[in-house]
Amino acid sequence: MTSVAVLGTGIMGAGMTRSLLREGHDVTVWNRSPEKAKPLAEDGATVADSAADAVAGAEVVVTMLFDIEPVLSVMADVAEAWPTGAVWAQCSTVGVEGTRRVESFAAERGIDVLDAPVLGTKAPAENGKLVFLVSGPSALRDRVAAPFEAMGARTQWVSETLGDASKLKLAVNAWIGAMVNGVAQSIALARGLGLDAQQFLDAVDGQAVDSPYVQLKGKAMLTGDYTPSFELDGVIKDTSLIRDAMTEAGTATTLADAIADRLRAASEAGHGEEDMAAVVHAYGT
Ligand code: NAP
Numbered sequence: 001m002t003s004v005a006v007l008g009t010g011i012m013g014a015g016m017t018r019s020l021l022r023e024g025h026d027v028t029v030w031n032r033s034p035e036k037a038k039p040l041a042e043d044g045a046t047v048a049d050s051a052a053d054a055v056a057g058a059e060v061v062v063t064m065l066f067d068i069e070p071v072l073s074v075m076a077d078v079a080e081a082w083p084t085g086a087v088w089a090q091c092s093t094v095g096v097e098g099t100r101r102v103e104s105f106a107a108e109r110g111i112d113v114l115d116a117p118v119l120g121t122k123a124p125a126e127n128g129k130l131v132f133l134v135s136g137p138s139a140l141r142d143r144v145a146a147p148f149e150a151m152g153a154r155t156q157w158v159s160e161t162l163g164d165a166s167k168l169k170l171a172v173n174a175w176i177g178a179m180v181n182g183v184a185q186s187i188a189l190a191r192g193l194g195l196d197a198q199q200f201l202d203a204v205d206g207q208a209v210d211s212p213y214v215q216l217k218g219k220a221m222l223t224g225d226y227t228p229s230f231e232l233d234g235v236i237k238d239t240s241l242i243r244d245a246m247t248e249a250g251t252a253t254t255l256a257d258a259i260a261d262r263l264r265a266a267s268e269a270g271h272g273e274e275d276m277a278a279v280v281h282a283y284g285t
Contacts, residue, residue, distance in 0.1 A: 001024050001025055001026055001146075002025050002026070002059050002060055002146050002147050003025075003026045003028075003057055003058050003059045003060070004020055004025050004026070004027050004028075004058060004059070004060045004061075004062060004147050005027075005028045005029070005030070005048075005054045005055045005058035005060070005061045005062065006020070006027060006028075006029045006030075006045075006054075006062045006064060007029075007030050007031075007051050007054060007055075007061065007062065007063050007064070007065065007074050007078070008030075008031060008032075008062075008063060008064040008065040008066075008070075008074075008092070009029050009030075009031040009036050009037045009040060009064075010031070010036065010064065010065075010066070011121075011122050011125070011228065011229070011230070011231075012064050012091075012118070012121075012122070012125045013029070013031070013062070013064035013065075014036065014039075014040060014125075015122060015123075015124075015125025015126035015127075016062065016064060016091075016125050016130070016151045017029055017040050017043070017045055018040070018043050018126060019125065019126065019127065019128035019150050019151045020147060020150045020151060021043050021044045021045060022128065022150070023128070023146075023149075023150035025146070025147055025150055026046075027040075027044070027045045027046070028045065028046040028047075028048050028053075028054045028055075028056075028057075028058065029045045029046070029047055029048065029054065030047075030048045030049075030050065030051045030053070030054035032070075034047070034049075050077070051074050051077050051078045052077055052078050052080070052081040053081075054078075055078045055081055055082065055083060055086065056081060056083060057083055058083055058086050059083075059085070059086055059087070059143065060086065060087050060089055060143065060144055060147050061078070061086055061087070061088050061089065062089045062091055062147075063075065063088070063089070063090050063091060063092055064091050064092055065092045066092070066234070066237070067092065067093070067094055067098065067237055068092075068094040068095070068097075068098035068101060068102070070092075071090065071092050071094060071098070071102065072101060072102075072105055075088070075105060079109050079111070082109070082111060085112075086111075086112070087112045087113070087114060087140050087143045087144055088106060088111050088112065088113040088114070089113075089114050089116045089144055089147075089148075090102050090113060090114065090115055090116060090117075091116050091117060091118055091132075092117070093117050093166075093169060093173070093237075093238055093241065094117075094166065094241070095166060095170060095241030095242075095244060095245060096163065096166060096167055096170070096241070096244065096245045096248060097244060098166070098241070099115050099162065099163040099166040100163060102115065102162075103115075103162050103163065112137075112140055113136060113162065114134055114135070114136040114137075114140055114144060114162075115134065115135045115136055115162045115163055115164070115165045115166050116132055116133070116134045116136075116144070116148070116165060117133050117165055117166055117169035118130040118131065118132055118133070118151075118152070118169075119131040119133065119169070119172055120152075121229040121230050122228075122229040122230075123229065124153070125151070128150055128151055128152065128153070129152070129153045130151055130152040130153065131152055131153060131154055131155075131156060132148045132151070132152045132154070132155040132156065133156050133158055133165040133166075133168050133169055133172075134148070134155055134156065134157050134158060134165050135157075135158045135159050135160070135161055135162055135163060135164040135165035135166070136160065136161075136162045136165075137160060137162075138157070138160055141157070156168075167245065170238075170241060170242050170245045173238045173242060174242045174256065176213070177235060177238070177239055177242070177256075177259045177263075178255060178259065179211070179213055179214065179217075180213075180217050180235075180276055180277065180279060181258075181259050181262060181263075181279060183214055183217050183218050183221065183280075184221060184262070184277075184279050184280040184282070184283045185283055186200050187200055187218060187221050187222065187280055187283075188280060188283035188284050189283075192284060197221075197222055198222055200218070201214070201215060201218045201219070201222070217276075217277045220275060220277035221277050221280040226271070226274035226275040226277055226278045227275060228273065228274060228275045229275055229276075230275065230276050231272065231273055231274065231275065231276070232263060232266055232267055232271050232272050232273070232274055232275065232276045232278055232279060233267055233272040233273065234276075235263055235276045235279075236260065236263045236264060236267060236272075239256060239259055239260045239263060240260070242256055243256050243257070243260065262279055262282040262283065263276075263279055263282070265282035266278055266279045266280075266281050266282040269281055269282065
């Protein structure tokens with residue numbers, strides 16, 4: 001059993017907390033808006049009034065916040081109360097530059113940190129089925145192994161170099177953005193040509209070009225159920241991180257720019273707080 005503090009109980013942090021509790025870990029949570037943390041008491045979490053209170057006595061501190069600015073500002077609030085020997089598992093998606101800032105912050109304060117972004121969305125977080133991409137010193141592995149096993153189906157140790165996991169996370173999210181936009185484009189095209197767009201999903205069903213994600217997001221687009229697993233505005237944030245990384249890597253940004261353009265159009269049309277599947281509205285349907 002590990003004492004874990006979860007800072008940030010939004011869609012992902014709340015699910016991760018429940019997965020930790022199910023496996024018998026001792027979890028203290030904090031969230032800026034207390035109404036999102038309080039219900040976790042019913043699952044067995046201790047709800048702290050401040051982030052500093054939440055980390056007291058923790059062996060592992062998970063940050064699962066929107067982006068780098070809240071991560072660093074919340075960590076600045078807890079730095080003085082940092083428990084001796086605790087490991088910081090930075091799980092938020094903060095990109096390449098963001099992870100460099102995490103590394104400097106931790107080094108200046110002598111905090112042990114792992115770069116640990118996750119793959120998977122609301123349901124995998126709730127069910128302990130995330131994939132952890134982790135980079136940083138292998139000496140810290142044993143200290144996070146049990147909580148990561150509770151929250152994830154597997155852990156991929158990317159390298160000893162802090163930041164490599166966040167780089168890989170951006171490569172994966174670039175693919176997810178392309179997939180969702182590709183599905184949206186085909187559904188809009190089928191509809192625009194007067195077809196029942198379900199026929200697009202039926203045509204690819206079970207073929208090499210299909211995937212569970214194509215069917216999942218395609219169904220959401222057809223039914224108009226945009227209950228958020230990942231809010232569209234969060235994907236805009238990630239697309240910006242991906243674009244910055246592409247510029248650093250010297251790779252073509254053409255596709256990322258087109259995806260960002262359609263996501264912004266959907267957000268401006270009022271879909272920013274809906275699931276990313278709502279991007280279909282920016283394709284003319
Ligand atoms: P979310 O539901 O929007 O939660 C965001 C969290 O960040 C909330 O706890 C929010 O607090 C907090 N926050 C935002 N600004 C803050 C600030 N200035 N100060 C303090 N706290 C602040 O997002 P999520 O989907 O759980 O995502 C969390 C992280 O995981 C993001 O980095 C996201 O990119 C990444 N991620 C998400 C998914 C997914 O599918 N959802 C998958 C993998 C990774 P309030 O409740 O007070 O607003």
